[in-house]
Amino acid sequence: MSSVSRNRAIFAIDLDGTLIGDDHELSSLNLSAIRRAEHAGCTIVVATGRSLDSARKQLTALGTAGYILALNGAIITTGAGNILFSQPMSPEAALRVCRVGEQGDATVFLTGMEANYRFKNGAQAPNLVQEFRPGDSRLTDCGYGQAQQVVESMDIYKAALMEEDVSHLSVLKDELSRDGLPVVSSDVHYVEVSPEGVSKGSGLARLVTMIGLDNVPIIAFGDQENDLEMLRKADVGLAMGNALPVVKQSADRVIGSNNESAVGQAILEFLEDPASFIQK
Missing domain, CATH: 3.40.50.1000 (HAD superfamily/HAD-like)
Known part of the structure; x- marks a missing residue:
């Protein structure tokens, strides 16, 4: 200009x-x-x-x-x-992130227009991102077995993986990239997948x-x-x-x-x- x-x-x-x-x-x-x-x-x-x-x-x-x-x-x-x-992401892409998170024992966030869901295996995930804090009423904790139900119930606009071990997160990020998903880092502990384009x-x-x-x-x-x-x-x-x-x-x-x-x-x-x- x-x-x-x-x-x-x-x-x-x-x-x-x-x-x-x-x-x-x-x-x-x-x-x-x-x-x-x-x-x-x-x-x-x-x-x-x-x-x-x-x-x-x-x-x-x-x-x-x-x-x-x-x-x-x-x-x-x-x-x-x-x-x-x-523009929401495809349900298939959101579920793929959940599968990678579950298999890699990481935490996954699925975010809709108003609702936010956190999926994890076992113990409470550490609070590594600023967006959500303990007791946040906007965040619902779920087991990975509920992922399909959540994805079918609402549009998902972002899926994210959170992991305390930075090197392990890098491996999971590479796996998502190999699947052709548009994945970027927004924090050392956090990678995000957005809708295509x-x-x-x-x-x-x-x-x-x-x-x-x-x-x-x-x-x-x-x-x-x-x-x-x-x-x-x-x-x-x-x-x-x-x-x-x-x-x-x-x-x-x-x-x-x-x-x-x-x-x-x-x-x-x-x-x-x-x-x-x-x-x-």
């Missing part, structure tokens, strides 16, 4: 490891910068692998209108909750066309493998200082870490001189 119209831009921002610090908190600098950007005419897009409910809560905390790309772009909504797009990148492209902002520059922030396509599609793809090496290599620039309010600093830099920021 050749020019910047006033201060307008689309900021597509990942949550965990990007906007949110390791303390699970949103810094005051990030919050104030996002609100200032929206006041200046920018569009805020929360782009996350989290469930729709979890993403909504984060957008509410930001206090912006904005848009949500939930479950890596499988569900797209307005800040007010209007669903613009949704769905990613944060495809979701972002779909959203900007839907809302008629194709000519507005996109600035994207991310740190994990599931952010790669989004960073590549953006006019300016910014990798966090704590990002995976492959993400840093694919980004236009590397900024500070999620613990340094680097998202907010970059937004303020853009607002100060949009043209220079884009051309930098």
